[in-house]
Amino acid sequence: MIDSKSTIFKSTIFNDFLDKIKSKNSILVDDILAPEIAFLTTFLNFFSKKDILLISPDRRKDLLYKNLSSFNENILEFLSWETLPFEEIKPSLDIIGQRFDTLNKLAFSKKNHLLICTLHSLLQKIIPSNVLKDLSIHLKINDTHDFENLIKKLVSLGYKKETLVSDKAQFATRGYIIDVFPTNLDHPYRIEFFSDEIESIRTFDIETQKSVEKKKSVDIFLADELKFLKDEKNLTNIFSYLKDDFLIIFDDLYQIEDSLTALNSLKIKNSKYFLSFDSFLENIKKNQKIYFSENKIDEISFVTYNQKPNQKDSTEISFEIFQKHLDALLFKHPFITYLDFLNLEKLENILDHIETFIDKNLKVLFLYQNEAEKKHIFELLDKKTENISLDKNKNIFFEKGFLSSGFIIADQNLSIIPYNEITKRKVIRRQKFREAYHSPVAEYHSLEIGDLVVHFHSGIGKYIGCDKLSNHLGVETEFLILEYAKGSKLYVPISQSHLVTKYIGSSEALPGLTLLGSNKWQKTKVLAQKQIIGYASDLLHMQAVRELEGGFEYDKDSEETQLFDLDFPYIETQDQKRAIEDLKNDMMQKKAMDRLILGDVGYGKTEVAMRAAFKAVYDGKKQVALLVPTTVLAMQHFDTFKERMSSFPIEIDVVSRFKTAKENRKTLENVKNGNIDILIGTHRLLSKDVSFKDLGLLIVDEEQRFGVRAKEHLKKIKKGVDCLTLSATPIPRTLHMSLIKVKDMSVINTPPQDRLPIKTIISENDDEVIKNAILREKSRQGQLFFIHNRVESIYKRLEHIKKLTKNCTFAVVHGQMPTEDVDFTFHKFKKGEIDILFSTTIIENGIDVPNANTIIIDRADSFGLADLYQLRGRVGRWNRAAYAYFLTPKNRQISEISQKRLTALLEAPSFGGGMAIAMRDLEIRGAGDILGIKQSGQISNIGFHLYCKLLKRAILSIQNKKETLFIETKMEFSYPAYLPDDYIPHETLRMEIYYRLGEAQSNKAIDAIKIELEDRFGSLPDPVKELISLSKIKIFANQNSFTHLKFGDFTLYCERLHKSKKTQKNLILPKKEKILKFEEDVLNILKKSFEIL
Known part of the structure; x- marks a missing residue:
């Protein structure tokens, strides 16, 4: 095994670089890419014995961090708030936690630090290090703390007391137990006391509230940074946390200059919370500086050369940046980028280059991130270099790591080739903030006065409160008080509250109250029970028919399928793992699979579908059809499947209106002949001229968006073929649990760990609010969606917004445009060439732009709840704070139902809130759409929750061949x-x-x-x-x-x-x-x- 750092750092050119550093002159390195910057910075971190401050542009920071982290475990990152001090919006709790974690490490660790930040986070003033200890709590087992004082301290740090802890910066108490979710950690903690002594510390799960793992200690950091900044008189900057002689590195000068321009537009110049740029330059006047630039020296503004007689090996230059003239020594780095001398877009060219290097006995270092990548490199080399033993060759090395591209170090005769250089796969950095985002959904327990409820024995009443009264034994007991017809009341002991559920019908119409003492409710229940038994029998019959039809029975995962699974560049969530396991078990059965995958937007359903598709192609030699509702989504899936499967010989194509008729005909001919393995398309796939040689798997994305005819055609295709349906429309947990025995469903409730919760803002249509939202996103070089759902007025609205902003590029898409124009615009937006995309709801499904993290929705009061939830899910698909603005008409009252929808979005978390949204949507519009017209009448009569309860019992009774009795x-x-x-x-x-x-x-x-x-x-x-x-x-x-x-x-x-x-x-x-x-x-x-x- 090669030690890449020690080998590479032996280069004489690297040592020349170190000599220049020792001279304390500033240095400019031109024509250099992110992986090469990472190597030079790592080298400096090892040998300079100084703190290093690395300033990177917003758009490059993640790329640079990903390159650095493979070879340096000591990187610290200091994030900016991503909100403006004069806004009402509080900074993300996750970001505050990460900031204080970094500050504590800087303040209390004696290591030499490598700190990466953006200009925004660098200029932001912070709390002095001498007060940092007072703004945290350190708890350890067997330590003694006054319980009440500890609670007061949590409140003083900005933690809010709740009944249940469901988010960061919250705490709850029960007896001598404190639950708290520190902003700086990814789990909530449970601290149990015996008197004033800490007896136990353990993490717990937000959803189940159960303890998970024992811990010895926990650090709890400040939660409300803004409040303390307002109160603190002696604010400081990040430089005060570094050793005086720290090195400062500018990564890509011109992109940083663009960042400065964007920051200057935010009116922060005279803000007490920001350091001016001139003050920043003054602060670092005495510090040695290294300037990196992707541009070549002759492309940098106003460069002048000044060769001094006694500096033969150094070129002293002056150049202009930030409207300043700066002096530096020019350093020519030792890296040769492949693109400089080879066209390595094709795999064959890359393999030829590798073979040439090996034949000449030069060193080759391969970088891989997981065992699947390593194995794939071995396979490719085995085919290409048959006469060379990879295991025994002393010039071929494998090391775990990542670089975004490869290069050669000439004087070391070393070629460094990362796996993604071979596959050309882009890798986005994922930053872990927390384990879970969703809180437990109380579907039954949160009753409010005036709610209609259903009592199992007594029928539909109204909840009017809760009171303590003496029971028949004279013991004081809590009772729920329900009002029925003619004002009669029923007192339900709280111990029997499971008999009471909130009433949700099949429409917005409200039912009458039941008359206590009459037999009408019992008759209603008996009639509903008969209908439910019939419905349950139909469901079980359909399941039996599917089993009789049979299907293709797959073997266990082949070696290639295992390799594909390992090749996933991220860590699957637990829900993803379960869904993948479920569908693979289905595929290995004799009956045809018919599974529904439910999951919120951005939760990884596509990866689950790709696992099924790969298994069908590789293990079954079958073809796969992926049916989607829109052309935009078809193209996105096509790109995703192509990139994910690029390491394997799988033929993927798409039938699309963006292709010519001739191209589509050629594609369909290849499908018929079996030359295409996976075909993606809209309802065009259901046409008579589409014929597969051997279709084994049908994947349907968002089936509910297809029309009646399409669904009927789907039923015919499904016979004997494995079918996987994906849906981002959540159903309530009650219904899911009722149908689980007859409908194969996998629910993905957990978002990827790098996601930050979306900040939801409901506001009247206000120019200042819109302007600030745009400025904030632009300050971090991000992009925005602006949703205006009326084609006839979208251009007029665009012209108005243009007047509010400067230096922004705009584009419009809507359903009446030619599809070629829509695709072209989307493509430009995804590439970052458009700042603000004005759109109708055409973007609701299918466009995924990680850099777009603000969405503004005009007339949000005119949208349905599920639509608003889907639109909000277009942002927050990266490790940045995201913002969703729901605008309502100014100075105008909106309807009660619209207000309920918007309130539901505020209350439901942006991640894992799908179930909560589903329940609120049921309350607002009724349950008729879910189970169909025949069942909606019974839902109206007895309520949704009781219906689901009886349906579950009916299915179990029929399956167990027992008499169906509904006894409580x-x-x-x-x-x-x-x-x-x-x-x-x-x-x-x-x-x-x-x-x-x-x-x-x-x-x-x-x-x-x-x-x-x-x-x-x-x-x-x-x-x-x-x-x-x-x-x-x-x-x-x-x-x-x-x-x-x-x-x-x-x-x-x-x-x-x-x-x-x-x-x-x-x-x-x-x-x-x-x-x-x-x-x-x-x-x-x-x-x-x-x-x-």
Whole structure:
């Protein structure tokens, strides 16, 4: 194995460079690319023994960081807020956490630092290092802290107290437990005290709230930086955190100059929060500077040469940048870029170059990021260099690492070839901010006064509040108060709150309240149950037919398929892994696959689809059809599939209106002959002239966007063919869990770890708001979408916005334009040649531009909730803070439904909020669209949640060949079994636990809740133990058709409805001593008395 750094750094030219550094003169290096800058900077970091400040333009920073990080583990990054100080928008919590993590490392670590930042983050003033310790909390096991003072400290640092921790900068308390999500960490933490001593520290999962991993300590940093900057009088800059003699490197001078121009447009010149550029230059006057430029020396402004007699090896030059004249020594770097002397666009040319190097006994270093890349390099070289043993050749080296392009170091006879130089694949840096973004969705528990609700036994009522009253035993108990027809009230003990769910119908029309005491509700429920049983039978019949039709049975993954999976340049999320595992298991069955992949926009459904497509082609020698709703999406998928599969001999093509008729005919001919493996297209694929030689897999993206005829044609194609459907339209978890036994579904709820939550702003149409949004995005060299959904006025709106901004390029796309023009404009926007894209909702699906991270939506009140959610998902697809502006008419009242939609978007997180959006969408527009017209009537009659509950039971009963009974055992008991207020102080949390206990279908599920309660709230008090025990008895009672169990001191009254026969019994109970023993006795008595096996 070669040690690349030590070998390369032996170069005499590198040592000349070090000598120039020691001379303390400023140095200019021209005609140099990012990977070469990374090598020189790493070299300086190793040998200069100084702190290095590397200033990089916004658009290049990630590329440079990715190149540097392969060879240097000590890089620190200092991010800018990406918001403006005079705006109302707070900076991203993830960015604040990362900033303070970096500042703490700079302040308290003695290492020589390599710090990379943009001009924006560099000029921003910061908190002095001497107050940094006071703005953090260090907690360690066995340390003692006053519990109340710790809570006060969290509040002072900007942490907000919540019932549940679901986001950064939040904390929650329960007894002597504190949950907190530090801004600087990617997990929330649970700190448990015994008196004032820290007994335990562990991370926990946001979604389940369960503990995950034990930790020894945790550092909690400031959450509200802006507040402290406002209060702090002695603000400083990043230079004060570095050693006095730090080196300063400018990466690509002219792009940095562009950044300065953009910053100057933000009115920051006289801001107390920013250092002026002149002050910045004054600050670094005495520091040695290195200037890198991609331009050649003769392309740099006003260069003059001044060769001094005693400096034969150095050329002293002057040049102009930032409107200043600067002096430096010119250094000619030792790198030869491949593009300078070879056309390496084709793989064959690259392999020829490698072979030439090897034949001449020159050194070749291959860089790979994973084992799949390494294996692929070996395979390519084996075919090309048959007479050379790669394992034994001392001039061929493999090392794990990354460079964006390769180069040669001539005086070392060394050629460095990264894997992506061979494949020409672009790699975008992914920056991990946190493990999860989505918070638990309370689908049933968050009731508000005035909500319509459904009680399982009593029907539709109105929730009017919660109160503590004495129960029949004289014990003070919490009750939900429900109002019914004619003003009658029902008091439901909170322990039975699982019987109550929020009413959601199939339309916006509201139902009447049920009259208590009448039998109308029971008749309604019985009728619904009959319909549901019929629907469940139909679903199961369709499943059986599909199994009888059969399909192609694949073998386990081939070596090539395993290699393709390993070749994924990122880490799959857990949900992605499950979805991939699900579909591969399907493909290895005898029946044809018919799986639905559900996931929010940007969650990685396409990668899942590509795994299925690759397996079909390689392991089954089958063809694949990918059907999409729009031409734009077809072209995007075509590019994505081509790039992802570029290392493998797979033929991919697209049928598109952007191609000529002759080109499309040629493509279809190749498909018919089997020369094309994967064909991508819109509904054109459903035409009669499209014929496959051996179609094995049909992938349908967003099936709900196709018309009735297209869907009917799809049904014919699906027979005997594996089918994978992708959808970004979420369905509620309740429905998903109900259908899971009859519909193969995989849900991807987790976003990639590099995503920052999208900031959502609802504002009246205001020029100043729009102008600031554009300025902020332009200051970081980003791009924007502006959505205006009326073609007749889009150009007029464009002209108005143009007047608000300077130096911006604009373009327009809409559905009435020729498709060639649309594609051409999209292509230019993706390449970064357009700053602001004015568009109708044509961009809702299919355009993915990582550099576009602000979207402004005109007349947001006129869009549906799901549409707004999809549009918001066009941004935030990179590791930058993203912004979504929903504009409403100025000085005009919008409708109540529009207000509800916009409020739902504010409340739902931008990532993982799909389920929450689905529930709110149901509340706003009804549930009729999901299950069809036939079922929507029953949803109106009994409510969506009860419908899903009964559907789930019906499917299970039919599958298990049992009588379909919808029994909910009524339980009465004379001893305390509840969740005490001092154990779980928050009503919403208590209702959630009661609901989950009531809905549990097995003892295993109850035991899991018990463990969770101990983890989240501490040791179980006796009333909770009693509740757990009764919950297990109730499961047994429900499963064995008991309608009523009433516990006395020594008696148990039972009612059972079995095979249409009702049985009543009074049973004798033993004396109650131990809770677990009593539970066991009760179950044994019931089994024996009713002869239950």
